[in-house]
Amino acid sequence: MAAASTITRIAIDPGTSSCAVAVIGSDGIVHVIPNEFRELSTPSFVTFTDKSRLVGQAQKQARRIPENVLYEVKRLIGRDYDSITEELRWWPFNVKRGLQGEVRIEVRSPFLSWLSKEDGDESGPEDASTAEQRGATLFAPEEILAMLLAKMKSMAESFLHCGSLCAATIAVPSFYNDRQRSATKIAAQIAGFTDVEFVNEATAAAVAYAHDNGMLSMSKCGPRQRQNGHSKVLIFSLGGGSLDVALVSIGDGRLTVDAVDGDTCLGGKDFDEEIIELIEEEWVSKFGKPLDSRKGTALKLKIASERAKRDLTSLRNALIEIELFDGQEKLVLNLEREVFERRCRPLFDRCLECFLRVAQKQTEPQEVQAVVLAGGSTRIPEIGRMLRVFFDKAPQPLAYQDEAIVRGAALFTACRDQILDNIYPRGIDFKIQGDSIWSTVFTKDGNVRVSPFSFRISNYRGEETDLDIFEGRQNRMGKLRMVDEEVCGVLEMDECGILVLRESGRSTVSLHKIGQARDEEIDRWKHRAQEMIELEACIEQMSREKYEWMKYTGEVDKRKLECPNWLRDVICSCRIEVEGWLEGAAGDCKRRIGKFREGFEEFKRLCELALGEAWARSLSGRKLFVACRLESDYIDERLRLLLKNEGDDQGASESSSSSKLFPLSANLCDIIAFVPDDKLSAARELIARTGNTIEVATRHSYEPPECLRDQGFTYVLVRMSGGKPGWNEVAGNLVKMSVQAGLFVIVCVEDHLDADDSSDDQCHDGNDRQEPQWLGQLQDLIRQVGSYWRNIILAYQPAWSKTSPWTFGSSATEDVLRVARHLRQAVVDSLNHGAAAATRIIFEGEVSEDIWHSLPKLRVIDGFLLPGDFQDSIMVDKLGGARDERGGKFIICGHADEGAVLGESVKSALSPVLSKLERSEEDVSIIIADRSDEPMTENEVPRGKVLAIWKPQEEHIDVVEVQLEGLRKTMEESNARWEDVFLEYRPAPDDYSKETLSQVVGDAHSQIRRWFLMHGSLEDARRVRIICFLDDQISAKTLQEIAALPNVDGISVRLTVTGSVFESSLREMERNNHGARSHSGKATSARSSRSGWNALKASLSRVNSGRRGLAILNNSSKAK
Secondary structure (H helix, E strand, C coil): CCCHHHCCCEEEEECCCEEEEEEECCCCCEEECCCCCCCCCEECEEEECCCCEEECHHHHHCCCCHHHEEECHHHCCCCEHHHHHHHHHHCCCEEEECCCCEEEEEECCHHHHCCCHHHCCCCCCCCHHHHHHCCCEEECHHHHHHHHHHHHHHHHHHHHCCCCCCEEEEEECCCCCHHHHHHHHHHHHHCCCCEEEEEEHHHHHHHHHHHHCCCCCCHHHCCCCCCCCCEEEEEEEECCCCEEEEEEEEECCEEEEEEEEEECCCCHHHHHHHHHHHHHHHHHHHHCCCCCCCHHHHHHHHHHHHHHHHHHCCCCEEEEEEECCCCCCEEEEEEEHHHHHHHCHHHHHHHHHHHHHHHHHHCCHHHCCEEEEECHHHHCHHHHHHHHHHHCCCCEECCCCCCHHHHHHHHHHHHHHHEECCCCCCCEEEEECCCCCCEEEECCCCCCCCCCEEEEEECCCCCCEEEEEEECCCEEEEEEEECCCEEEEEEEECCCCCEEEEECCCCCEEEEECCCCCHHHHHHHHHHHHHHHHHHHHHHHHHHHHHHHHHHHHHHHHHHHHCCHHHHHHHHHHHHHHHHCCCCCHHHHHHHHHHHHHHHHHHHHHHHHHHCHHHHHHCCCCCEEEEEECCCCCHHHHHHHHHHCCCCCCCCCHHHCCCCCCCCCCCCEEEEEECCHHHHHHHHHHHHCCCCCCEEEEECCCCCHHHHHHCCCCEEEEECCCCCHHHHHHHHHHHHHHHHCCCEEEEEEECCCCCCCCHHHHHHHHHHCCCCHHHHHHHHHHHHHHHHCCCEEEEEECHHHHCCHHHCCHHHHHHHHHHHHHHHHHHHHHCCHHHHHHCEEEEECCCCHHHHHHHHHHCCCCEEEECCCCCCHHHHHHHHCCCCCCCCEEEEEECCCCCCCCCHHHHHHHHHHHHHHHHCCCCEEEEECCCCCCCCCCCCCCCCCEEEECCCCCCHHHHHHHHHHHCHHHHHHHHHCCEECEEEECCCHHHHHCCCHHHHHHHHHHHHHHHHHHHCCHHHHHHCEEEEEECCCCCHHHHHHHHCCCCCCEEEEECCCCHHHHHHHHHHHHHHCCCCCCCCCCCCCCCCCCHHHHHHHHHHHHHCCCEECCCECCCCCCCC
C-alpha cells in the first residue's frame, strides 16, 4: 500500500443498499477498502440498540429490533414527506412529518437518551423536549447518511494508518436535483469532510470502463494500455435505489459526457417491492387475511424478496418461504421468472424510456460501440435482453460490477482534468413573482454546458422583490430576493452540482432555497454526531477497561487465598466498589471511566501489597529475577526452606522451624541459586523433586562452558573489573563462549570508591566522572561479544552498596535508576533496541528499606543479585506479600458514673460475644476505661488515644477519610512512641435500625484499613486497632456477626458499673468463658485511687509486650 500521505482524497459510493469506499495510490492502483468483516461493501444499515449504535453490521440486528433498523435512507434524502407517503409501508421504522413538511425519522433507544437534552431535533411536529419525554429522538435523513459516510471515513483512516481524512469524492445519481445534492453535501459535512466534490454515478462507471479498457491516457492512474480512437459508449447503471443512463464519448485521451438521464426512484428496491406484493396477494388468497402488520414482518418480506430476486438471475424459478412469528401459518411460494418479469413490466418500461431519451438525443443506436452495465440490479436478465434488442449488441458488465461506481469515483479523483462532465440534466429558469416572463439560467439540453450565468436585473417596483427559481419550470426550488433598485450577480454550479449565488458589486441579493436546513440546525446535527462519536469511544474504552479488569481479577482470584483474612477483606471491599463503576448508564461514561481508573489503580496497589511485587511483576510477562549466593554451612536446610513452597514433602528440619519461609515460587519469579561445586549434587537432587523450578548457577571458571552445561548449570556469573582492563577482555570472551554454548550469563559491572571519596557524595560520583567505571566495563563487554549478544543479565553494583546502603536515602535509589537507564541506552547505541529490550538489568548488593520499596515498582530494575541467602525478612515482606494474620480481639468498656451497676442486658450481650471469640480461638482482652482529662505524670504509662471516627447523618466513607486525614499527626506521634493506636468507629444513628448493620460496619472498617494501606504502609495497617462502638441494645446475633468480621479488632460498649458490682460481674463472665482472658483497668479522677489504672497498665503489658496507649474520645453518654 502506498504511503497515506500521497493519498489526500477518498472516494465513496453511498448506495441505497450498500456503501463502498476506495482510494487510489500513487502507483495508480485502486484499493477498494474492506470493512471489519473483510467485505468490500458495507450494508447501508444503521441501528440503535439499548447500549450502542451499529453501522453496517446493523443488518444483523434487523429481526431483533426492526423498528430501530434504518435502511434505504438514500431514498429519503432531499425529499418532502408528501412525496414518500406511498413508500412508507415498506419500512419498519417510523417516518414523521416535520413542521415544514420535511422528513424526520423517529428512533427510540436508551442509548440516545444518554445524549445531551439540548441535542433533540426541533423541526418535528412537536418540540424536542416533548419528543424526549416520550423517549424518542428525531433524526433528519442527512444525519443517518452522515453516519454511513463517517463509517467509510473511519474505514479509510484505519486502512491508510493516517489521521483524519477531510477530502472526499462522493458518487451521487446523475438525476439528483439541487435539494438532494445539497442534503448529501450537508451529510458529508456532518461526517467530518471539509473538502467535498460529487461525481455522477454514470460518469464514474464510464471512467472505470475507460480505465479498464485502456481508452484514456492517464499517467496518474497506471500505465496506458492502448488507444482505440473515438468511441461512443452507453452507460446503464441500475443500483439499489436509482437508475443512471449516460452517453459518453471517449477519444484522444478524454472522456466527454454527451447526455444523461435517470430516475432517482427506480432501483432494485422497487423490484423487491413487486415481489413483496406478490407474496401478500398469495397470502391473502391462501389464508383469507392480510399479513401480520408488525414491524418484523416487513423485514422478513424484504429479506425473502431480495433472496428470490437473486435466485431468479440464474434460475427459472425461486422458492419463497414465509412463516409468521407464531409459527402456525406458513406460506411456500414457487415464483417463476416469467411471472416476475410480467409483474415488473412497468419498471422495465421506465428503464427503457430512460435510455431511449438518452440515445435519441445525441446518436443513433448503431453508433454506440458498447453498452456497459454497472450496478447489482443490472443482473436481472430482462434488463440485458432489452438492451440487446435495442442496440443489437450484447451488453458488457464491468469487471467489478458491484464496485464499479466507487472504483470509477476513485479514478476520477486523480484524472478529473481529462473528464468533461458539466452538463446539468434539469433546466433552471426564474421569473419575477406575479409576472409570466421566464428567464433561462441553464437549459435542459445535453448540447449546452453549464457555465456561470451573470445577470443584472432592475427592480422597477422599488421595494423588496423575489424572483422564483424553478427546476424544469415545474418544480420551484427557491427564490432570489432583491432589495436594491438594481442588482447583479452570478449564478453557477459548484463542484457538487449545487446552484450557488456569487454577488457582484454592492447590490443586495440573496438566494433562498426550499427545504434547505438552517445553519443552526446543521450545527446541532454536527454536535449530536460528535457527541455520539465521543459516547461510543467512551463505551468502547469502558469495554476495554472491563476486559483488563476481568483479566487482572482473574489472576487475583488464583492467589487471593494466600492473603491473610484481614487483607483479603480489604481487597474484596475495594473490588466491589470498583466494579460498581463498571455498571450504570453510558451517558455517565466519562465520569465512570475516571472513577474506575482511580479505583483500579488503588486495587492494584492493594493487591501488590497483599500478594507481593513478584506476583505483580509476573503479570507483565517478564518475571522478577532473584539470585543469591548460598555459601553458609546450612545450604541443604536453606534449599529445603526455599523448596517447601514448590512441593517438597520433607519440609525443613526441626532446627529450622523458627526460620521464615521464603514465599516466592518459580511461577512468580525466576529464582537462581549459586551453589558451591561440592554441594551441587545434593542441591540438584532436592531441586529435581520440584520439577526443576529453581535454576542453579556457578561462578566462571576456565572449564569449557559446554562442561558447565553438562554438569547441570544453566547460569554462570562473570565479573568485570574497573581496575584491570586486561581482565575485561578475558571476561568478555568467557561471556561470548558461554552464550554460544546456550548458557545464561550474569555479568557484574561495578563502581569502586577512591580512597579520598567521602560518604556524602558516594551516591553521585558517577555524575562527576567523564566515563564511569561501569560504562567502560560495558563497552569492553560489547566489543568482545558483539553480534552474539543474547541471554545476558547485567548486574550493577554501586560503590556505596559495599559499605552501608542504609546510610543513603532516596539518592541511592536515584543513582541505581540513572545507571540502569544509561546501561540500557548504551546497549541500544552499540547494538540495537531489540538487544536492549532482551537484556535484564539487576541490582547487586545489600539492600535498604528504600531500595526494596522503590526499585521493583519502577520496573527499571529487573531483579536482584543478593550477597546472602533467601532469609532476608525485608525481601520476604516486600516481594512475597503479607502472610501474617492479625490475632486477638478487644472489648473496650467505658462507664459514666460511680453509682450505676452493670446491666443484665449488657452482661448477657457480652457473653455470647466472648463465646463466639472463644470458639474461633481468638485471644480476648477486656479493657475498662473512662474519660479522664487529668494529665498523667512522667512516671505513668502514656495513655495515647482511642480516636472516634463518626459523624451523624453523613456518608461514612467520605467522612472517615476526612477524619483520618485530620488525625494523621496524632497517629504518627503514637507510632513514634511505639504505642498501639485504637480507632473507634461509630455507625451513624440511622444505621442501627438497618438489618445490614454488620455489613455497614464491615465496609467502614475495611475502608479505614484501606486508608492506612494507601497512605501509610503495610505495617501501619497491620498495627492499627480498629474497634466499633455499639449500642447496648444491639442483639447478641448482630454483636457476634460484627465481632467476627476480619477487620473489626474489637467492640466498644458503654457500660455503667461500680467497683464491686463490676468485679463480681467480670468474675462471673470469666467463669462462663474459660478460654477468654479478661483484664480490667480503670483510670479514675484525681480524688480516687490509682489502683484501677495500675490494673489497666498490667493488663496492657500482658496483652502486648510493647506499650499501648488509650484515651477515650466521645466515649461517654453524651456522645450517644
